[in-house]
Amino acid sequence: MKLGNPELRSRLASEYALGTLRGGARRRFEDYLKRDVALRADVERWEMYLSPLAERLAPVDPHARVWKKIEARLVGASDAAVASEKAGLWESLYFWRSFGLGASGLAVALLATMLTLKPVEQSPILTAVLAEDNNVARVFVEQSKPGLLMVKMVTPWKTMNGMALELWVVPKDGAPRSLGLINDTGETRLVFTGMDEKLSGGLVFALSKEPPGGSPTGQPTGSVMCKGAIAHMPSKLPRSPI
């Protein structure tokens, strides 16, 4: 059910953002918000208007224990031991926590499969196996020559419900860069100029679920479906005899 009266909608949105809508009324309004995109946009506009007022406040440093408690809540207890092992900047990625020996073995097996499936014209420049947090390998990415990425859906999702899959390269610092939309089954060839510039410095590929046509913002907006570290192949790989 939607709130119909425009005057009421507008008033409640402003009062919710200001904070005067309280108790049961606030909770009921939040139920409406979950279902009503236009109402959410109204609230967001009010939040945008009002939040710069907060700049009036002198900053106050919270105690250092706050961050420790936040960190402890980001991972389950079973992950804590692994997460505490230092392995460089990216030790913190889910990827490294979930992508153990089994998955690496899987990557090698997949790579071997790919190599035997078609004649190798050129050693790959880079490869990646994109897996879910539960280690299920979903997508294989390979660049065999500059300007061309082959993306193979190894384990398709049952249904995408009309959503699109968008591939991103994530550099060490900075925002993810879009590489384009991916078919939800079979192979996708991504060819565009400037690809190597986009890939440079990339550490991880990630696939996010986006509205049809791709992310409206240029940044991932949907959930990350799977991700995987980029492996750069040594340039002087011995050629396999054909």
Place this chain on the structure above:
Amino acid sequence: MSTLPPPMPNAVNERLAALLAQAGLGNRAAFADLYEATKSKLFAVSLRIVRERHIAEEVLQDSFVNIWNNATKYAVAQSAPMTWMTAIVRNRSLDIVRRPFAEVQDEDDFFASNMEDGRPGPDDQLATRRDQVKIEHCMKGLDGEQQQTISLAFFQGLSHSEVASHLGKPLGTVKTHIRRGLLKLKGCLES
């Protein structure tokens, strides 16, 4: 031939948006940077509403866990990162606040002693400052009672009836001040 200068990039917002995007991909180092960059402002926002440090600390914890879990849903185009995070912290504060009326501070006294000076900080905060200048300009266009009631609600998280009780005014009068004040503010900000 003269060319227009490029629009001034908002370095702070862009950096925060990039950190949020990284956090959405599970990058905890980026998330730690995001926390460092925003914790003191967000803690101040919560502390003004809940009034007690240990409760504000809980709010900050819950909010950042929420930010981590929802970072992939944050869309750059819809709101500035600080707006998005401030809303999360304010909503969480309002959810858990239990405050005796007596503890409400008078806004005028508060701002006389605690208000930030207007100097830009060490960061490049020009765009944020521009938004701030704009709303402060529009706030000045409201009459005194509208300013007072809106400030009490925004900063201290007071409900209509709490504002009415604090000011010793009828509830209906306070509601009218806030409603008219917000409409006038909107007209000014959208002009």
